[in-house]
Amino acid sequence: MTNAASRLAEVRDTIARACKPVRREASSVTLIAVSKTHGPEAIVPLIDAGQRVFGENRVQEAAAKWPALREAHPGVELHLIGQLQSNKAEEAVALFDCIHSLDRPSVLTALAKAMDKAGRQVPCFVQVNIGDEPQKGGCPIADLPAFLAAVRQTAIPLAGLMCIPPADTEAAPYFAFLAKLAGDNGVTGLSMGMSGDYATAVMLGASHVRVGTALFGAR
Ligand SMILES: *Cc1c(COP(=O)(O)O)cnc(C)c1O
Numbered sequence: 001m002t003n004a005a006s007r008l009a010e011v012r013d014t015i016a017r018a019c020k021p022v023r024r025e026a027s028s029v030t031l032i033a034v035s036k037t038h039g040p041e042a043i044v045p046l047i048d049a050g051q052r053v054f055g056e057n058r059v060q061e062a063a064a065k066w067p068a069l070r071e072a073h074p075g076v077e078l079h080l081i082g083q084l085q086s087n088k089a090e091e092a093v094a095l096f097d098c099i100h101s102l103d104r105p106s107v108l109t110a111l112a113k114a115m116d117k118a119g120r121q122v123p124c125f126v127q128v129n130i131g132d133e134p135q136k137g138g139c140p141i142a143d144l145p146a147f148l149a150a151v152r153q154t155a156i157p158l159a160g161l162m163c164i165p166p167a168d169t170e171a172a173p174y175f176a177f178l179a180k181l182a183g184d185n186g187v188t189g190l191s192m193g194m195s196g197d198y199a200t201a202v203m204l205g206a207s208h209v210r211v212g213t214a215l216f217g218a219r
Contacts, residue, residue, distance in 0.1 A: 008215060034216075053076075066095065129163075178190060189207045
């Protein structure tokens with residue numbers, strides 16, 4: 001097995017083991033391989049090992065790397081997991097199959113317009129500022145019901161809620177809180193969990209985990 005294949009097997013195994021006690025099917029969890037900062041020489045072995053869903057956090061970087069990779073590897077899906085500026089909405093809609101960082105009215109307006117223009121509806125997760133951190137992106141918890149109502153007035157498919165818990169604290173309470181917010185607001189998808197905590201996120205209901213370091217090594 002290649003390095004990439006064995007890392008992928010290990011992550012998939014961790015997901016399967018986390019699914020067991022909560023009676024979930026491993027197939028209900030989408031593994032997003034976060035390839036930011038990594039080039040084709042690191043990405044292609046993972047595609048060859050069977051990974052199909054990738055995540056990038058910058059529109060510019062994805063635009064430079066992925067058109068050629070997608071051309072060579074049809075069937076690969078690309079997700080935007082990092083912050084989005086309104087002026088990059090058109091480019092994001094053209095490049096990505098799913099966006100995890102819809103978090104404010106200006107971006108909602110820009111994305112709805114860009115999708116209409118492109119004739120392409122890209123599913124979006126609403127990112128929640130789950131730790132109420134002033135420096136972080138994400139919709140404030142208090143604004144979530146109104147923001148979700150605004151999203152539902154557009155044609156944008158609502159994929160679920162996404163969060164990045166505060167660094168250096170136990171993530172589980174934040175994952176549980178995001179799951180509760182999703183339930184309270186009638187949303188099903190949950191994008192949560194990174195290399196350090198994706199098993200916990202799966203046990204708490206994650207539908208999408210965003211894993212970089214555990215698949216690619218340190219950045
Ligand atoms: C980089 C990144 C990840 C992956 O982080 P790792 O710890 O390397 O797994 C997940 N989500 C977001 C939003 C990121 O920017």
